[in-house]
Amino acid sequence: MFTTGSKFLIGASAVALLATVIYGVGQDGVLGTIGLASATVGLMALTALNAILRDSNVFLDDDAPVENTAAAQPAPTGSVWPFGFASGAVVVAVGLVSYQPVVVIGVVVLLATGAEWTVHAWAERASSDGVHNAKVRSRLSNPLEYPIGGAVALGIIIYGFSRIILSLGKTNTTVAFFVAATVVVVVGFMIASRPKLGSAAVGSVMAVGAIAVVAAGTVTGIRGERDIAEFETTTIWQEEALLHPEEYAAGAAEGKHPAGLICESPEEFPEADERASETVGMKSGTYQVLLSESGTLDFDPPGEKEAGAVGMVIPRSSTTNVIFRNDSDEHRRLSLDLGRPYTVTDYESEIGNLDESAPPTQICTTLIEPGGAQLLTFKAGEPSFAYESIPNPNGPPGADGFWFFVPGVDTAKLELIVP
Amino acid sequence: MSARTDVANHEGTRERAARATTSLKTVTTRTQGARLAKVGGVVVLTGLIAGCAKNAPQDTFQPRGTNAERINDLALPVFYIAGVVGVIVLGVIAWTVMRYRDRGQPIPVQTHGKPALEIALTILPALILIGVAIPTVGTVMALNDTDDTECVVNVTGQQWWWEFDYPVQDGCMPGGITEPIVTSGQMAIPVDTNVLIRGTSRDVIHSFWIPRLNGKRDMVPGRVHNLRMQANEPGLYAGQCAEFCGLSHANMRMEVAALTQDGFNRWAANQLEAYESPVEGTVAADGESAFVTNCSSCHQVNGLEAADGNPIISRPDVGVYPGAAPNLTNLMTRTDFAGASWSLLREECRKEVWEAEPDQFTDRYLEGVTDDCFNEVDLREWLRNAPAKKPMYADPTKLAETGGLYRGMPYLALSEDQIDLLLAYLLERK
Ligand SMILES: [Cu+2]
Numbered sequence: 001m002f003t004t005g006s007k008f009l010i011g012a013s014a015v016a017l018l019a020t021v022i023y024g025v026g027q028d029g030v031l032g033t034i035g036l037a038s039a040t041v042g043l044m045a046l047t048a049l050n051a052i053l054r055d056s057n058v059f060l061d062d063d064a065p066v067e068n069t070a071a072a073q074p075a076p077t078g079s080v081w082p083f084g085f086a087s088g089a090v091v092v093a094v095g096l097v098s099y100q101p102v103v104v105i106g107v108v109v110l111l112a113t114g115a116e117w118t119v120h121a122w123a124e125r126a127s128s129d130g131v132h133n134a135k136v137r138s139r140l141s142n143p144l145e146y147p148i149g150g151a152v153a154l155g156i157i158i159y160g161f162s163r164i165i166l167s168l169g170k171t172n173t174t175v176a177f178f179v180a181a182t183v184v185v186v187v188g189f190m191i192a193s194r195p196k197l198g199s200a201a202v203g204s205v206m207a208v209g210a211i212a213v214v215a216a217g218t219v220t221g222i223r224g225e226r227d228i229a230e231f232e233t234t235t236i237w238q239e240e241a242l243l244h245p246e247e248y249a250a251g252a253a254e255g256k257h258p259a260g261l262i263c264e265s266p267e268e269f270p271e272a273d274e275r276a277s278e279t280v281g282m283k284s285g286t287y288q289v290l291l292s293e294s295g296t297l298d299f300d301p302p303g304e305k306e307a308g309a310v311g312m313v314i315p316r317s318s319t320t321n322v323i324f325r326n327d328s329d330e331h332r333r334l335s336l337d338l339g340r341p342y343t344v345t346d347y348e349s350e351i352g353n354l355d356e357s358a359p360p361t362q363i364c365t366t367l368i369e370p371g372g373a374q375l376l377t378f379k380a381g382e383p384s385f386a387y388e389s390i391p392n393p394n395g396p397p398g399a400d401g402f403w404f405f406v407p408g409v410d411t412a413k414l415e416l417i418v419p
Numbered sequence: 420m421s422a423r424t425d426v427a428n429h430e431g432t433r434e435r436a437a438r439a440t441t442s443l444k445t446v447t448t449r450t451q452g453a454r455l456a457k458v459g460g461v462v463v464l465t466g467l468i469a470g471c472a473k474n475a476p477q478d479t480f481q482p483r484g485t486n487a488e489r490i491n492d493l494a495l496p497v498f499y500i501a502g503v504v505g506v507i508v509l510g511v512i513a514w515t516v517m518r519y520r521d522r523g524q525p526i527p528v529q530t531h532g533k534p535a536l537e538i539a540l541t542i543l544p545a546l547i548l549i550g551v552a553i554p555t556v557g558t559v560m561a562l563n564d565t566d567d568t569e570c571v572v573n574v575t576g577q578q579w580w581w582e583f584d585y586p587v588q589d590g591c592m593p594g595g596i597t598e599p600i601v602t603s604g605q606m607a608i609p610v611d612t613n614v615l616i617r618g619t620s621r622d623v624i625h626s627f628w629i630p631r632l633n634g635k636r637d638m639v640p641g642r643v644h645n646l647r648m649q650a651n652e653p654g655l656y657a658g659q660c661a662e663f664c665g666l667s668h669a670n671m672r673m674e675v676a677a678l679t680q681d682g683f684n685r686w687a688a689n690q691l692e693a694y695e696s697p698v699e700g701t702v703a704a705d706g707e708s709a710f711v712t713n714c715s716s717c718h719q720v721n722g723l724e725a726a727d728g729n730p731i732i733s734r735p736d737v738g739v740y741p742g743a744a745p746n747l748t749n750l751m752t753r754t755d756f757a758g759a760s761w762s763l764l765r766e767e768c769r770k771e772v773w774e775a776e777p778d779q780f781t782d783r784y785l786e787g788v789t790d791d792c793f794n795e796v797d798l799r800e801w802l803r804n805a806p807a808k809k810p811m812y813a814d815p816t817k818l819a820e821t822g823g824l825y826r827g828m829p830y831l832a833l834s835e836d837q838i839d840l841l842l843a844y845l846l847e848r849k
Binding site for chain 2: 282285286287301302303304305306307308309310311313314315316317318319320321377379381382383385386388417419
């Protein structure tokens with residue numbers, strides 16, 4: 001009947017023909033159709049030629065060698081690779097109509113199972129001895145299978161764990177992993193104390209564990225990450241108010257948020273002021289600015305504070321972290337007013353060109369509960385003496401320069417001096 | 420090898436050959452041993468001589484500050500203990516190797532363990548370590564004390580120089596510091612005064628270290644670290660950045676000028692003196708306008724005013740990556756520039772300052788850079804092409820990483836005439 005080569009070419013011709021028809025009708029692109037049609041004709045010509053030459057195989061009609069050579073003795077073994085390969089093809093197809101990343105997964109499966117299948121098929125013809133063939137296969141495949149398989153398995157377990165941790169809350173994670181650690185210790189102890197335990201039993205325990213992790217990871221992964229509170233939104237509120245004043249005013253009129261700049265407002269803004277004091281990770285090596293019960297603002301630098309300080313002094317252009325501690329009994333925020341910028345036209349005369357209408361440079365923490373703390377990070381690119389004689393409405397009456405202040409507490413003022 | 424074979428062939432008998440071989444071997448060993456001894460001797464001697472160096476301004480073993488003395492008093496005994504332990508251990512090893520070397524004797528009976536010895540050899544080092552730990556912990560605590568602070572200075576590192584600013588305070592001197600002082604490269608402190616450094620960095624991690632006054636402390640962006648500076652006698656104390664910080668790390672030096680209290684008062688008063696424009700019609704006056712045009716965008720000179728009477732405020736953050744450039748108001752009151760890497764004083768004058776006796780140092784230092792002592796050469800080269808003198812990332816075509824900002828002072832394409840004017844102007848900044 002048909003030789004292997006002609007079977008391949010007949011199939012290829014049929015596919016090319018089909019593609020020509022589908023493309024020609026569906027896309028009606030002339031050039032593409034001509035190309036595909038040419039390919040079809042070429043393939044058909046090759047098919048005909050091959051059918052006449054019968055794969056140019058002189059032994060084709062001679063049954064003897066097929067039956068007698070040792071290498072031709074069939075020793076087929078069961079194989080999952082064709083199944084895996086087919087699954088990969090399906091995944092690719094699914095990916096093409098759904099999400100692109102799925103295609104990548106499919107291609108990886110195709111490549112991996114294809115390679116395994118090839119090696120398997122090749123090893124099956126090594127000799128007539130099945131055991132020997134299996135050895136040959138292992139010798140070629142294992143050096144790749146073990147490390148890659150191990151890495152993938154580890155990756156899956158780590159990914160599973162990360163999903164679990166991201167989904168469970170802080171406390172739940174602690175509990176869950178305490179339990180998990182206990183189980184691991186107990187099981188490990190049990191296995192260790194029974195040296196005669198078969199490898200199958202140990203293996204199945206491991207499998208159960210792995211399945212549990214993967215299952216829990218899948219479930220929590222689908223459930224999604226727990227709510228992680230959003231921070232740093234005071235800047236967004238501040239910018240909204242300055243960049244889109246009309247929309248901002250409209251929002252305030254509808255009662256969606258308080259009117260005015262967030263850094264000048266003692267009121268609570270939606271979202272920005274929620275669970276604010278959870279952000280202080282830095283505990284040392286920073287300045288502290290303290291709002292006292294009596295409503296005064298003071299600072300506490302690392303080490304000793306200089307005697308007779310008139311304000312907090314920080315170097316120019318240096319990123320500065322300040323921990324704001326609210327020791328009053330109201331919810332309060334710490335704000336910093338770095339003055340109203342002047343238009344920089346020419347450094348010789350820039351100080352003269354104060355832009356009265358320009359918005360102030362302000363930064364603030366969220367509203368902090370009594371006893372709470374939060375970090376304020378900022379940098380002053382200009383010295384405070386550049387703002388000498390430019391009034392700062394957030395400082396004490398008649399003050400100029402840079403000022404820390406607490407909206408709603410008129411007595412809470414602290415000068416920031418940048419030499 | 421061939422000599423040995425020759426001998427063997429010549430003598431003809433095995434015995435003789437063997438004897439000849441042995442004698443040849445001894446000869447080689449002897450000459451090799453002699454050579455080794457010579458080389459070793461030279462190495463040891465060099466080490467010893469280097470240890471005696473007179474001119475070692477960064478020698479931790481010559482402490483001049485209370486904290487440096489504490490460190491020295493801890494390090495030396497620990498070093499001696501470790502030395503004794505080292506000699507004993509090496510001696511025992513050497514003795515064992517010689518005593519039990521293979522002489523063809525039968526393998527002795529093998530035993531396992533000797534509890535008494537093992538316990539003793541665990542307890543003894545533990546005791547030694549505890550003995551070392553007690554003074555160590557005490558010293559660490561003492562070094563970190565800040566509550567006896569008498570003066571506070573903010574120290575800020577950046578690539579590749581140090582800035583010192585003195586906040587307004589009651590401390591440092593009688594009457595206190597009334598206006599902020601900003602300087603760079605050289606930090607003036609009153610002698611016998613507990614000065615507290617509040618240090619940070621504007622770009623990467625640097626480390627502040629004046630070996631003769633105290634240990635080192637990393638200065639980390641976004642954080643503030645403390646370090647005590649205190650000197651027991653007036654003098655200049657050299658140091659250098661001790662944390663690799665990029666291209667010109669090696670040129671990031673700094674010095675502490677410890678002055679008598681009276682000298683420090685004079686220094687501070689001078690720093691705060693009102694700005695005086697050069698006399699009209701002089702070269703320096705032309706230099707002032709050249710400075711305003713070419714340099715004021717980065718370098719602050721306090722009190723310098725524009726034609727309209729407004730103060731000129733530098734904006735180094737617009738052009739320089741760390742956002743700062745040295746304040747040049749009183750450049751000529753320091754004796755070094757550009758990360759204390761080059762001298763503003765000619766060699767003889769520089770020597771005078773560095774080698775001044777403690778009781779004369781303050782007066783000599785406070786003279787600053789006089790016309791006679793001014794070392795024009797290095798500063799001229801700096802102005803001609805700063806990046807050629809000190810490696811810096813200041814090639815305008817290669818600033819993509821910093822968004823067009825320089826790390827260091829760029830090449831400014833000044834003419835020699837402009838440089839003359841600028842030098843005349845700078846020489847008056849004191
Ligand atoms: Cu450095």
